[in-house]
Amino acid sequence: MSTKEDILNAAMAVFAEHGFHAGTVRDICDQAGANVAAVNYHFHDKTSLYAEVLQHAYRNAGIGEPMPLLADEPDHPAKQLGAWIAWYVRRLLHSGGTDVGRLMAREMAEPTEALDYLAKGAVQPVFMELGRLVDAACGGSLDERALKLQCVAIVGQCLVFHTGRAMLERLDPPHFGYEDADEIASHITKWALRSFDTSNVDAET
Amino acid sequence: MSTKEDILNAAMAVFAEHGFHAGTVRDICDQAGANVAAVNYHFHDKTSLYAEVLQHAYRNAGIGEPMPLLADEPDHPAKQLGAWIAWYVRRLLHSGGTDVGRLMAREMAEPTEALDYLAKGAVQPVFMELGRLVDAACGGSLDERALKLQCVAIVGQCLVFHTGRAMLERLDPPHFGYEDADEIASHITKWALRSFDTSNVDAET
Amino acid sequence: MSTKEDILNAAMAVFAEHGFHAGTVRDICDQAGANVAAVNYHFHDKTSLYAEVLQHAYRNAGIGEPMPLLADEPDHPAKQLGAWIAWYVRRLLHSGGTDVGRLMAREMAEPTEALDYLAKGAVQPVFMELGRLVDAACGGSLDERALKLQCVAIVGQCLVFHTGRAMLERLDPPHFGYEDADEIASHITKWALRSFDTSNVDAET
Amino acid sequence: MSTKEDILNAAMAVFAEHGFHAGTVRDICDQAGANVAAVNYHFHDKTSLYAEVLQHAYRNAGIGEPMPLLADEPDHPAKQLGAWIAWYVRRLLHSGGTDVGRLMAREMAEPTEALDYLAKGAVQPVFMELGRLVDAACGGSLDERALKLQCVAIVGQCLVFHTGRAMLERLDPPHFGYEDADEIASHITKWALRSFDTSNVDAET
DNA sequence: AATGAATGAGCCTTCATTCAT
């Protein structure tokens, strides 16, 4: 059963590098040391192969550190939120150059049905945990709408280093790489926590 | 001179719909009511056509309001920053489902050389103006590194509604559309301004 | 393994008929009863196919009699030279209307890199054997330069029936075909041998 | 009427360089500083242009020395023949790298209808003059068939330096260029004249 | 007299897929 797995891995690399359309079956099979017909034999279709590759990628995406949970240290919600942000930033900056990360980024820009599956299965739980952490960190002072906005804001600040990577690299000096993950995370965390303290104070718009 | 423009528009639609590789020259020409050879005649290349489409898209992206400049109201930096954020969020949410938006999102996930040009020509100026506004709004209290991080954070919070659109739509109820632009913008602005007031206060990490 | 050979033969015919540029892959494949993609599959390229066709042609050019060697009858050099010339003329006149011949003629007028290979591999040995024969036939009385000139002269007299064929056919009545090979050869031989006997006698220029 | 002539010259260069099929109308027009449609406007056809180019080439081919005629010096036929051969060899070696020469060589290998015209108009007269010279030089001792063979042999010895140029350049050291024209011509002439003296003596075959 | 725009036919090539083995 080695051949099938080889193809899967090769396909992940190829699709990450060139995308679904530009990535060719021949390239995948060559890289997997298999015959041209192997893809059709094992996966029936290029499309079906792609679907399986995405699942494979999703499964392997979390590899590394586990996501910090509120339940781990329910008494230090602020600290927990900081840990979560640090974990998320590290993960994003790390997977930037990874096959998995590039695959996901592509799916984002060019959604297929596979994205539905990914959203429900992989992203939703992560997002919900963040909601729990933020809620705890601000002492339950936010209504649902504000909470969601807060979460999206945090995710956005983290995500930009991943989705905007291509653009950031092409702008001025300030480069942000994996080695800056902790600095970035602490910056975001500080900002987030500070806003909770006085979240009822309005600024003029 | 109509044919060239027709092709440009058709190409924008096709590339936005299918991407560069999956979008075919034949499809574009059919849609433009022109001959297959027209692309070659007017743009020399599929690649060159794509490059021109991106520029065209960028030019048409800002349609509507002009970007608020610090120079407009140098005495109310905070207000100016709010205006800028509101403008940026509106722009992003507006172009979300647009050909322009999808085109840009694709470029981000799968950068071509065209992105270099876009970065220098289109994004850099916008990003620099934001830097000026933030610097003024916080009274010059941030060093360069912190200033950049602040800018990226703001952009990230806005951008997530654009780049993350596909994912957000697939998550829980909370939907954010163009009609929510002002609410979102004011939320981001509040957060940003507040953090300046006490930006020397450290939170535990 | 029949398809590849079929394509090779069809290609030889087509390239001989229309040349490299005017000869189309489609035509070749149709004539070979194969699919258009077959050329690419078996030869990768139109260019590579052409290269292989030339080699194939060269291999099949000598079909029939082997080249007479001086070593065959070292004691009758004059007779040997005659045999060689007869062999060469027959070969040229035979391949005149042949695909092989037309292919070679084209290569001569419009050399590609394939000609280099042909020159070293196929022509050089033949030319050197002629040198040996002439040297023996004239009793070694010629210096190297004169020997080379003599060889070129002989080859030229033979070759003109091949390279000049198209022109000769369009001139006056006198037609020279394969059936005249022996007459032509003996004429050339006589002339060559006679010049050796008195090769030190100068004529006024 | 400059444009038409410009196109004619450009076409000669392009066709000589790339041949009829590979040479493009656009290339010709660019090189002539004219519009793409100019060829069709002035010559109706690419094919017709080619025909006119050949005539143009033929007209300009003889530029330089005039062909020596028997009538010039009817009393020294041998000397005349030598002069003719020298003239012919010089001409061939000179036109080797010329557009005209390359054009003719191509026509030879890949005859079009244009060759018919060329044969009758340009080559026939030259060939007939040679016939007259040889007939005179050998004192009328040859019957028509032998005379023709003799002429072809002489032409062949000269022509090989032109048509075989590509091959000769790829063989051993002995290089023959324009500077060797006189040496070559005298070699051929000597050989030709000598064969007449004893043209009734047979050598064994 | 001359041209820029536009065309349609056709070419080489690539690709995912199938089929007999």
Next chain:
DNA sequence: GATGAATGAAGGCTCATTCAT
């Protein structure tokens, strides 16, 4: 279970040519 040979559809591109101006 796996493969080499072969296919057909399609794609980007080039080219000679035409047409309105």
